[in-house]
Amino acid sequence: MKNQFYLKNFKSKWIKYNNYELREDSKGDIYIIPSDNSNYTIYDPFEKSSNILFDLIDLGDTALKNINDKEAIYNKVMVFVKNYGLLGLISSSVYNRDIIGEQNVLFAQNNIISATLDLDSNVMNSDDYIKLFTPFAGEDDLYTREFDEHLTVVKAEDSPKFYGKKPLVLDIVFSKFYAERVDWIIEYAKNISENLNQMLIYKNANLTEPVEIMPDKFNPHKIGFTVAMFERPQINWDFDSLQMAMDMIYAFALTDEDRILNRCSYCNKPFFAKTEREKYCSPSCRNCANVIKSRNKKKALEEQVTLNENKQELEDTVHEKIKTQEKIQTTENAQTDLVEKKIENILDIIDKRIIESVKKRSVDIKKYEGGEDDMKNEKRKQAIYEYKEKKTTGGVYKITNTQTGKSLIKGEIDLQSMQNRFNFSVSINSCLNIKLQKDWNQYGAKSFTFEVLEETEMKPEMDRRQFKKYLNELAEKYTENMPAEELY
Template sequence: MKNLFAHTSAPWIRYSGYEYKTADDGTLYITVSEGAEPEMYRPMQEAEQLITDAVNVGLAAMHKASEEELKESVLDFVKKYGFLGFMTALPTTADFITYESVYLPKNHFIKEESLPTEKYLSYFYPFDKLDFRKKSVESGWSVTDREGIAITMAMGNAPQAVAMELQKEYAERYDWILKEFTDLAFTFMTSFLYYLDYDTIDEQTRSLYRQGISAFGGISPTYRIALEKDSPVIVWDFHSLLVMVQMCFSFMLTDKDSDMRMCKHCKKAFVASRKGNEFCSQRCKNQFNVYKSREKKKGNKRDD
């Protein structure tokens, strides 16, 4: 996977602070905290940990963690990596600003197949609005603060909407982020259990597993060819963190050389440091052995 994505034009922005804020209709959003500073980083350099963190938030939801725990976990993820960038991930193209309307393939979040641009933007700017103007296919927006200008310039030739969703006015819904992570976790869990239980389940159950995992479908990134010193290379253009997460997760899950595992004790996802590791830490291994020993002693007492 590292070789496949060795060349990316995928810088992303994370801010120094995020917080929850409730819109007038009761929807819970995550927003950039007042006074927070932006920082540019390259998510691909942290891809394995990023994917593992996302899956573990979803696993916590599947294991019925409390709402407060889930809210804390989602916010911690955003603080660590920034927003997912739903605004450019959901439409058929990240260049949706240049079209009369926003066209959407089937997704879990917005039912309409097309929306006026202003209505679509309202999903992501529920509090502070951008200075955005649109008439037919013509549009324009202005940014006046120093940090916003710097972000826009740093995005270079990326679609206009990418720079827009990295501004401090942008917000994302908590339930959307949690849903995305839960889908990742469900896919990971299905794959793990399918092979773990393969010899003990019947064909009908196997078929249900296969049907379940087939529901997962990622969004394909765009790419281009660049001429490097020695040979042409593929340069991936990830116009949202979400697209990068989905693509990297898919390759980690299907790569035979990937060391992504589920801890035998705490049931969290982790990347094994060496082949055969069944536990995410020595602590989990020790606790598992202690519990196993206790169960064995209880069994011996019952036999007596």
């Protein structure tokens, strides 16, 4: 099968119990240990290579993703240990081949156990080290004694004993009194999961020379083997721990030439691919990924359409603003023309009055060197001077939206001119202030009214700039106590 990995020429033995439980020691550390009424079975880890590998990586992934969800992680640990047994970390964490009978143990480099202990050196007393893994065993439950000049482990329960080349410490590992801290098992699973992740990163990095993958966390040692013969030659691995067996299975899985250990691009679970192009662990994941790609493509097209529509709307708004400014400019030009016409009309009236006055009063035109034209020019200059010297009257006006009640309050030097601009804007339906534009479009020009709130004359000591500033301050006094929602 596609996802099966079986090292058929390899053999080994390990033990597992059918039931485990969690216990807390006197220091508050949580251990996992076989239940009192549990039964053991012996199995070959290599016959379950694929299951062990993928379950171990799944445990590591769960621990990395759900770092604060202890219940979910502990449940995964319990299932894993029930399926495959404890890891035998008492053996795999030290260089000693057999711990029983030796005075001290020497910790292996970058091991999981010593990282959790407060030690001054890399050496620990053997008896204290064994107690780390048997915290719930009494003096009569598990002890060693010398028999015929040899040491033996005495256990107050029925569990396998090994003789010959197997280290004596395995008698402790396979007993019901042997326990391992949950955080040790979790840390080992995380190391394997992180190692696989790092391997996949290096895989796509176009390396120019070999790179060791996380040697500080994945550094197998103490692996021995013998060659045996049954139907054909086979390698019998002398593993002192399940961890060593799993290290070997993982290493062979990474380097297998017929299969490529990868992660599914959809569910992220590990699987064996036949080619580098194979990205999904199952047809279901491939179909789900294709659905997501299709949806993302559709979403991208919709977003592009929306972007284009927004772009067009923005362009239309800009064009509308330009048109509005042009209309305003046209209005201002029209108003300027109107003022000029008014001046011309005034001058014409002055000319007519001058002529009438001359006729009625028999004014002597001869005293003007240029005659009648010179007289007209003189009178015109006087009239224009009087028009310019007329006192400037400004004030504050309010444009109100009768539909919403909102108002625009501004100061203006020439109120009459502003009134004319407003009337002209209403007549051609062209908004004269950008703040009113949205409501102007929605409610129409006839929904707005113009009102003079206050009129005032410009003081002699003021210029037009100072007068404008004064009018703006006057307008602010009208708005300072008004709610913001009532103002544009």
